[in-house]
Amino acid sequence: MGQRDLEGAIAVTRFGVGARAGEIGEAARDPRGWLKAQVRREGAETFSPDAESSAQRLAEFRDYRRQRVMAEQAGAPPGNRSAGDDDPVMKARRFVRDNTVGDTLARVRLATQTQAGFRERWALFWANHFTVSAVKLQVAGLVGPFENEAIRPHVFGRFADLLGAAETHPAMLLYLDQAQSVGPNSRAAQVQRRRGVGPDGSPQRGLNENLAREILELHTVGVDGGYAQADVTEFARALTGLSIAGPRDAGVQGVVFRPQTHEPGARTVMGVRYAEGGKAQAGAILADLAARPQTARFICTKIARHFVADDPPPALVARLERAWLSTDGDLARVAETLIDAPEAWGPRPAKLKTPYEFVVSSYRALGGEPRGIGQVGGVLGGLGQRPFGAPSPKGWPDEAAPWAASDALVKRMQFAQQFAAVAGSRVQDPSALAGLTLGARLGSTSATAIARAESRAEAVALLLMSPEFQRR
Structure with a gap:
């Protein structure tokens, strides 16, 4: 197999969510073009399109x-x-x-x-x-x-x-308790102090800094982005007033802005002064944070870490950062820069799949989908990645260490054996399946082990637990 075949396998397994039958061959015709064709301005597909808002x-x-x-x-x-x-x-x-x-x-x-x-x-x-x-x-x-x-x-x-x-x-x-945040000098806070209770009879509420802190630390400039505790507090004051519609908000649904809970006055965040302006004040701070170079570096590092390596290549980070800054954070251009970056196409797979990626790619390899939540919910929870249940606002880790403990690998093996016992019976030729799902990435050691397995179920389990399948 040639370089184009290898790049087709990388396009599907490293950039995507695992190969389905025939997908690697399709991608191999033009790996970068195949990936870029998936970038679209209207965004990604939604799931549950008919579900409630x-x-x-x-x-x-x-x-x-x-x-x-x-x-x-x-x-x-x-x-x-x-x-x-x-x-x-x-x-x-x-x-x-x-x-x-x-x-x-x-x-x-x-x-x-x-x-x-x-x-x-x-x-x-x-x-x-x-x-x-x-x-x-x-x-x-x-x-x-x-x-x-x-x-x-x-x-x-x-x-x-x-x-x-x-x-x-x-x-x-x-999630971050912003709906309960009240500016200490707002009209609502003054009423609270006079009455001794909150505006709806609940205990008095105060300023909550959770959302401001996580925006700075996790969503924009990063923990080393140059902000101080005073910036968190000032930003939190600017965010006051953002809340959720309640029973008294007749005809209003979702998010509301309550001027009576907003902290009055100008705010200074990371050296920039923002005039008093109600809801617009927080919007101006968010816009400036989005445009800061620290934000570009922090998030581009995360992108490189997610797609390429736990220790991302500095040259790749720099490429992504330049694309971000030169396009005012155009994420389509950043995605295309990732696809074009030579650092993203190294032959050695450096990323260990998360449990979610492992389960999804297993279904894709065998051409099926879960029929009910019982087939995936408990499995993901047992593997340590409960659906929609990240343990903190930091989200699920991207590095291998948290997912590579011996107990976690044993649980992966148990899933592979159980999944193969049920779905593997439909596989007529496990060796051919290995070629279809890994392409040129399939090594001779794994190929031999799959070919010599005593049963089709065992061969499929060996495929799912092979180093080439576990990594991307």
């Missing part, structure tokens, strides 16, 4: 909370199972289960069936960069809509637009 799910959750308050006022103990379908706690659990299960399954199915693997991987990178995790009841049903509404439509547009959409989505505001 974030506004609809927020309304449902608000209804659950109203019913729960009414039930408690009527003297019903929380979580009274005897109430059956009318119990608000049980309704909340069902709401979360049904929505997250549907979103998870739809997302995996899209990944297993897409013909644009690079576009899907690019979207997954940005969804992880702007992590919203289903660790809170009120957020769990919004994680899927967040990715569909705020991330996927913008992944090949300007970074400033993606940043604005992500940070002002209801899911992000709730």
Whole structure:
């Protein structure tokens, strides 16, 4: 096999989400052109296109909370199972289960069936960069809509637009407690101090810095980007007023701006003074953060790390950074620069697949998709990557170490054996399958082991656990 064959295999397995039958041969005709054809201004496909929007799910959750308050006022103990379908706690659990299960399954199915693997991987990178995790009841049903509404439509547009959409989505505001943030000198804070309670009778609320800190540390300039604690506090003050529509906001859904909770006055963030301007003040800060060179370097390093190597080549980072800065953060141009970069096409696969990538590529290799959540939800949880359940706002790690512990590899082997026992019976020639899914990347040692396996199921399991399949 020649260089074009190797590059076809790299295009599908390193840049994409794993090879389906015939895909490597198609990509090998023009590997870079095949990848660039997947870059499109309208963004990545959404999963669950017929699912409820974030506004609809927020309304449902608000209804659950109203019913729960009414039930408690009527003297019903929380979580009274005897109430059956009318119990608000049980309704909340069902709401979360049904929505997250549907979103998870739809997302995996899209990944297993897409013909644009690079576009899907690019979207997954940005969804992880702007992590919203289903660790809170009120957020769990919004994680899927967040990715569909705020991330996927913008992944090949300007970074400033993606940043604005992500940070002002209801899911992000709730996940990082921004909806409860009150400026210490706002009209609402003055009322709180006089009454001793919050504006709705709840305990007094104060300034919350979570969203401001994560935007600076994780989403834009990075922890070494030159900001100080004073910048976090000032940015948090500018963000006050961004909140979620509640029962008193008749006819309003989703995000609202509440002038009464906004901290008045000018703000100074990273040396730049921003005049008082309500909601526009936070928008101006976000726009400036998107344009900073520190943001370009931080995120381009992450892109290179995600696609190429845990220790990304400095030359590749520099290429991506130049493309970012020269195009005002045009993510389509950055993606095309990644595709053209020679550093991205080295023959040695340096990246270990995450559990999600491993499971998705296994389905793609055998030409199927999960029929139900039971086939993927528990598996991903057992492998350490619970769907929509990143342990912190930092998201899932991109480096190999967290996924390469001995216990984790044993669990991968167990999945491979169980998956091969069920799906492997459909494989007539495991050696041919190995060639179709790895192409020129398949080494002689793995090829021999697969060919000498005692059964087709064992051969398929060996393929899935081969170093070439585990890495990309």
